[in-house]
Amino acid sequence: MGNTVQLQIYLKALLTILLIFSFSVNVAAQDTGHLVEGTVTDVDGEPLIGVNIFLKSDRSIGTTTNLEGNFSLRVADENEVLIFSYLGFSTKEVPLEGRSQIQVEMAYGAMMGDELVVVGYGEMRRSDMTGSVSQVPAERLENLQSHSLDRMLQGRVPGLLVMGPSGEPGEGVTMRIRGASSLHGSNSPLYVVDGFPLGSAGDLNQINPSDIKSIEVLKDASAAAIYGSRGANGVILVTTTSQTDDHSTRINLNIQNGVSTLAQDLDIFTDPVQYAIVANESRVNAGQDALFTGQTYLGTYYPSEAELRSGDWPHRTNWQDEVYRNAITNDYTLSIEGGSDQTRYIFSGNYYAEEGLTINNRYERLSGRVYLNQQVTDDLNVSANVNLSMTDRERSSASYGRSPVFPVYDENGEYFQIGPQDYWHPIALAREVTDQGESIDVVASGRATWNIRENLNFNSQINLSYGESVWDNFQPSRYTSTGNQFDGFGSIANFRNRSWASENYLSYQNEFAGVHRLNLTTGVTTEQSITRTSNLEGRGFINESLGNEDLNAAEETIVNNSQVEEVLLSALGRANYVYDERYLLTFTSRLDGSSKFGSNNQWAFFPSGAIGWNLHNEEFLQDQELLSEVKLRLSYGLTGNQGISPYQTLDRLGSNEYFLDGRFVTAYGPGIFRWDDFFKIWSGIANPDLKWETTEQVNLGLELGFLYNRVTLTADVYHKRTRDLLRLQRLPISSGFDEIWVNDGVIDNRGFELAAEANLLRGSFIWNLGAMYSLNRNEVVGVGDSDFEFWGSEIEMFRTPVNVLKEGSPLFAFYGYKTDGIIQTLEEGLAAGLTGEQAQPGEIKYVDLNGDGVVDADDRTIIGDPNPDFIFSISTDFYYRQFDLSFMLYGAIGGDVFNLQKFSTASAQMQRWTPDNPTNEYPSLNNLRGYEVSDWWIEDGSYLRIQNITLGYTLNEPGFLPLDRLRFYFSADNLHTFTRFQSGFDPEVGENGLNWGFYPRPTKFMFGINVTI
């Protein structure tokens, strides 16, 4: 990372120079010309703060009103026309006519409707839209502190569920738009950055959040069908900043630093006596000898409980303190933009470094962007946009679940190991194991827009993306079981993806006879992606000091590599017709051909249609002021999902090695396998009929605006049905194959979404309130021949998976036994139909659900649903004088969590069943108990989180500073979570609802300064 540190220093130096330079330039530019002063108020005479004022002749010259609504501005021409613009008010032009004092009164106006919304292959006026599209403007993301955009979207868009159980820096999240609609294909939305579909290779971490202008989320079929076979999971369109009408050179610098801390104390043993009691009891109850009896066992002295109680034992290790820390985050962004009438440019750079909560864990990213736009001739515009990012990441597998009885280091300063095969020393794992990677991502596009005629444009865009990563791993022979197994283990994993896309489309827009407006788009695209990977592995190192730097020095080296190519060819079209600003009609379709699918089903067509009605433009709604906007929309259409890996339609031979004649010979034959945990699952029979999953979706939407859109409300109801699910069908195992990809099975998602925004107060004290609510119900309508299948990997503790797909139940429902507390007497256990160990007092009492007198596999049923009933968020901002305050609450209510950690925490174990504590809450301790999947593990995972609070102070009074704007802010992320979920853990878990005990989500405090020159 030496390079990045150096770059960071250069960046800082550069910033300082630029700052000094620009101060002087700005100061110098202030004193000539005609001085105009004035006040801007609303119709009630309340002063308006922060109104944008600029010259009509040169929009780069301007100012804003101060706290009293006053402004002053120098103009060259005393007959200049000033333009006043302010959110929620009609823009007003005021000719100066030689005056030097003016009073401006601005009227409320409905701004909504005219703004453009990016919709994929073009933009559309919001008022013309018929599909369900949510827009997140960049201002909404400004205060959120994160390295990645996807985390920032949590709670921002109705219908979008973001799950990020791990708080480790650099970890990704799971995103679902309107529920999961695929079983084995991808459920992730398609990300499109500036018109470039990143496909499966891309994620949003490649984009610096501060470069983003807006994010649009396409949800219904009418909106997403333009992305055809990749639209079924919804589409997230990211638009980065581009040219503005304002030509002035603007430099923006944002510096923020912060600290992350554990959001709550971990529930672990810190008292050695308690730990020893619990450890002894767990072993004795399992028929093993107690360890803490004052004996030496496996080379380690285990003090007795009495010895620990006496206080003479010298150690009392708090592993939380050893493993966790207060971690630092630095984030610096510099952007410069400007240009002339013909040329516009944006340069930006960002350095982001976040330490993880655990030691030796960090994430760093350096990213840069160059945007250039040239008006070549009157009718030809070309632009280029290059995003580059370099990341560095160091992970640590340190965990905290370790005995407080033993010290971190032994008397020789070596890591204290408990027994000869101790591979769980957190500090040793953090310090001695190498687990780090670096990556480079480039996303570049060149675009030409040819204005062929007044109403006809031709757009051609070439996109390239290149991503490369190298991951280093080294496990010395002493501290990990893998290292021990191989006598030192090192590897280097290389990944490279190269994709390009060529997109060519024509767009036509025209108005006829004043009442007809027509928008047509049609085009063809080609995309190709090539991914190559290689994994170099060395096993057995005589000298470990080089780590994985010289794998060839290993006793055994192993190389694996692969190459995957995909091609997608498409034709697309969209027609949008508006009659008299009242009746809207959209037809969208895409024809896709993909190399991933069978020769019998290579091409597919995805049409959609929608109608809309702007009721507010009807005669009968004209003479009132309450309703400023009323719009109804209805859409229906098909989208697809092609999210399987390539080559599944071909018959494939596998390879292995067999040891003959003193050497391994390479062997080829039928059957390839994938790992399902420890088990090999075999496939390889060709299926030439394999095709897309098809999602049929109907959406009904209502948009309301009240009082010049001071209050707006958007509601959508939808029903999505996905057919031809890509599914791994089981084959009779007597065929020598376990599974084959087929298309069958049906999933339903139904839901309701609501978004509301209100400007409750304005004037000198501004209060805005926003709320989002979304509800989704999904149901497995069919999973092929059987009505039931397990989902996910076997969980070792239960020897079976926990989640299932069952006809009539929600996706990923939990499946197991019902329980009825804890058995108190053997008679009670036997009477309940239990036998053997399971009938003993202190065991979990499984329920004989079918009443046949025995508890067996037939008594299992659906015992929980990990899908939240609904998610919601409330966000609000206040502005008073220079101060602003905003906060956001986010909640997910009604999701069950299968808490695998329920009996692992110190407080839970202290409440265990014993003959003296005949509780019904927890079973007795037993090291070797064979647990069953049951509702005993299920807890309510509902929560409400204070996601973010930001307090800011902004100075933008002209003349006060040689700066356009100076802002200080303080923000807190993940401040508190209200939940009944088990202490020590965060209730936000992944889609399958399993709590493994994830990397804790930090509470983060940031302080930032933002300067605009």
Add this chain to the structure above:
Amino acid sequence: MQSKKLIITTFLIGLLALSCSLEENPVGFLSSENFYETEGDALSAVAYAYAILPEIEYYSRHFYLVTTVPTEEFTLKPDVGASQHDLDQLRPLANNREVTDVFRYAYIGVNRANMVIEEVPQIQMDETLRNQLIGEGHFLRALHYFNLVRLFGDVPLHASAIRDVESTMQGLTPQEDIYQFIIEDLNEAIELMDQQNRYGRANQVAAWGLLSKVYLHLASAGATGVEGFEFVTDPESYYELASVYSGYVVNDQNIYYLEEDLREIFSVYNEGGPERIFYATVDRAGENEGNYSKMPLLINPYLDGAEIELLDGISFPSGWNHVITEEGFYFSFDEEDLRRNELMVDSVIVDGEYLTYPGGGIEAPFTRKFIDPDQTGEQTSTDIPILRYSDILLTYAEAEGPTAEGYNAINQIRNRAGLDDLEPGLSPSDFRDAVLDERSWELAFEGHRLFDLRRTNKMEEILQGRYGKTIHNNAYYYEIPQIERDVNDLID
């Protein structure tokens, strides 16, 4: 006019892009279209058919557990999961993990062998070598079906390779026909193969040996009235055939013979040794488990997690203590039996300290047949015995009965183990019972016991009567795995 030209040009660019082909060209893997063409391909295809044998789910773990744990040889440590305990307690369910895996892997083996049998004849190559390879395909197919029929009785019969979904389903074929199929395969194999010893691969001797075991299975099961073998109307004729083919191994070849030193038989350095007619081979330098073996770790005890040293100086790391020798079985050996005294361990040295059984720090004695003194990490070169010379010699003895030849055969085995000759003048049934006991000691922990008890109708007599186990179900046949029944419409 100019703009029209430009439109045309730009559209042409777009159309050019469209000419990218959608046809998928496989990168980095082979399909049946670009394989099975050369002699190298043929050898590689046969190696693939062998490579299924040492997989975890087959001979190196699950087949081993399924055939040893239910018998008196092994019990289990407590925390190994319910399905294995069900095996130990003779009450496996139809969804038993290990039984299911063995079924699955035997059929994967069948399909690989079928591909060899179907594809290799089309390849232009040396005819003798081609015949040998095809013969090996027949041998392997017979071996898998012999395992299947011994474990499950009636099973689906796939006589040709699976090439599409339509051919994946087959109903059950009566075991009589399965045995007939096996016998035909082995006769074909005998015809096609030579006698050269290529360790890790089968030859004519292996096919004779396997065929003699098939006939002995039919003979003894028919003679003792095992349910399902009613079709064996003349067991004596099968005893004769078993004697003929095991006789070929004993008398008509001189590649394989009894090793003098017991430990030498099992030494990992004795690859290709004279008793090793057919073994599944691995090497500790392999990439994945199946290329190397962790099978000895199932058996080796876990002692302080430390290095365990045997009294003759061999040392190896702690294992998993996964299977534990049953005391009753240990004491069934004669005190003088070298197969107990030389091949089972009751004292070790750990950290300079002697640990002994019983009561001196070792929970149970354990077999050293599979130890690899050069184990690296958890990787061993322990090859898994499938056909061993002494197995065939005892097959010969059992098939012959109390003839001079029969006595000679069993006494060779007994004498090598330091025991006296078997009591002369036994009746045929007493003699065969004695051979059965001899097999339990000679072939202990090698995965033969379950089949020996099943084919002699002695599951109850020995396991319940002699060792006090309780048989709950599936004494003579395992159920066809639940997952197969669920998916295969042609079964139930």
